[in-house]
Amino acid sequence: MENRFWRIERRPEGTDFDEALALVSAPLPDLAQGEIRIRNAMLSMDAGTRLWLTSREDGYQPPLPVGAPMTGLVLGEVIESRAEGFAAGDLVRAFGVWGEVSQVDAAMAGAVKLDPSVEDRRAWFGPLGMNGWTALWGIERTGAAKSGERVLVSAAAGATGILAVQIAKLLGCEAWGIAGGAEKCRFLTDELGIAGAVDYKAGDLGAQLDAAGGFDVYFDNVGGAVLDTVLTRMNHYGRIAVCGLLADYNSGERTAPREFDQVLMRRLRVEGFFSPDFMHEGEALTARLREWTETGELVMPYDVTRGLDNTLAAYRKLFTGGNIGKVIVELEP
Numbered sequence: 082m083e084n085r086f087w088r089i090e091r092r093p094e095g096t097d098f099d100e101a102l103a104l105v106s107a108p109l110p111d112l113a114q115g116e117i118r119i120r121n122a123m124l125s126m127d128a129g130t131r132l133w134l135t136s137r138e139d140g141y142q143p144p145l146p147v148g149a150p151m152t153g154l155v156l157g158e159v160i161e162s163r164a165e166g167f168a169a170g171d172l173v174r175a176f177g178v179w180g181e182v183s184q185v186d187a188a189m190a191g192a193v194k195l196d197p198s199v200e201d202r203r204a205w206f207g208p209l210g211m212n213g214w215t216a217l218w219g220i221e222r223t224g225a226a227k228s229g230e231r232v233l234v235s236a237a238a239g240a241t242g243i244l245a246v247q248i249a250k251l252l253g254c255e256a257w258g259i260a261g262g263a264e265k266c267r268f269l270t271d272e273l274g275i276a277g278a279v280d281y282k283a284g285d286l287g288a289q290l291d292a293a294g295g296f297d298v299y300f301d302n303v304g305g306a307v308l309d310t311v312l313t314r315m316n317h318y319g320r321i322a323v324c325g326l327l328a329d330y331n332s333g334e335r336t337a338p339r340e341f342d343q344v345l346m347r348r349l350r351v352e353g354f355f356s357p358d359f360m361h362e363g364e365a366l367t368a369r370l371r372e373w374t375e376t377g378e379l380v381m382p383y384d385v386t387r388g389l390d391n392t393l394a395a396y397r398k399l400f401t402g403g404n405i406g407k408v409i410v411e412l413e414p
């Protein structure tokens with residue numbers, strides 16, 4: 082059986098993904114014990130995977146080798162199984178291959194069977210998946226946000242941020258977002274009804290945040306200059322939940338915050354968190370998130386691109402700000 086998939090040809094510079102990845106075709110090996118073959122119906126585009134494309138050895142997981150297939154979360158039907166607990170016809174989500182088919186060791190790929198009764202399968206990549214878990218964990222556990230507190234989220238119109246602001250609001254907090262552009266800010270305030278949104282691309286972010294007032298919790302998706310600006314707007318004893326440092330992913334730079342002394346001056350707690358650490362709690366987190374999605378209190382807009390050939394254009398949106406909500410590539414007709 083032939084498989085078309087995206088292979089890493091070299092490490093990308095910035096967003097030159099077209100030069101760095103190539104769509105190739107190769108026969109699939111025989112299925113080994115413990116493996117499943119998934120016909121991918123959807124690919125999840127996640128900004129964090131940009132780190133796996135670098136040569137950094139000090140990340141939370143080793144980089145993907147040049148010559149390897151590009152990896153990410155996939156959703157689809159099992160077409161063949163030699164893994165216990167999985168059978169042909171099961172709907173699954175796993176870390177698979179950006180291709181037509183993912184052939185993976187079910188345990189190593191974190192494959193999970195999904196409830197096929199969920200009407201909108203895209204939700205398994207959004208509120209009911211890693212973005213949902215990350216947003217809930219970061220706001221509630223790492224950020225320890227309490228009802229009545231003021232919570233600020235960066236990249237607030239992206240997949241993770243859009244859930245984080247809504248969850249903060251659901252927990253009784255006053256939720257604010259930082260996003261690039263008037264359309265995104267309007268979406269956050271008018272469609273989601275959060276307390277306020279600040280456009281970091283329109284004028285002085287510091288002045289806009291000063292007008293908004295101090296924050297108790299900052300859920301940071303971007304790091305860089307935005308983090309520096311927020312550090313001097315945190316309330317005393319505030320918490321900064323470091324979810325991602327997107328601003329550095331493409332540049333390959335590591336921007337240390339110049340205002341780090343505010344951690345001391347304002348007695349802040351700064352803590353990073355990574356979803357692999359709480360995957361074992363995934364089911365319980367999903368159950369809570371599902372209640373909110375079923376009541377319509379937690380929503381996700383989807384930015385859907387059709388066709389494997391168009392994957393890189395979809396991926397690029399994460400780094401150029403082209404998306405509102407979750408970016409997905411749909412492979413099925």
Ligand SMILES: NC(=O)c1ccc[n+]([C@@H]2O[C@H](COP(=O)([O-])OP(=O)(O)OC[C@H]3O[C@@H](n4cnc5c(N)ncnc54)[C@H](OP(=O)(O)O)[C@@H]3O)[C@@H](O)[C@H]2O)c1
Nearest residue numbers: 127128129236239240241260261302325327328355356402
């Ligand atoms: N810790 C974890 O376990 C975990 C899990 C999932 C995701 N994450 C992190 O969450 C963050 C968001 O990832 P995602 O997959 O949900 O992507 P996303 O938010 O859907 O898309 C990324 C958004 O980030 C903004 N952005 C891009 N470059 C930026 C820059 N230089 N400065 C400021 N904003 C920038 C853009 O929106 P604007 O138009 O607003 O600029 C873009 O739309 C990433 O840092 C990722 O690593 C962490």
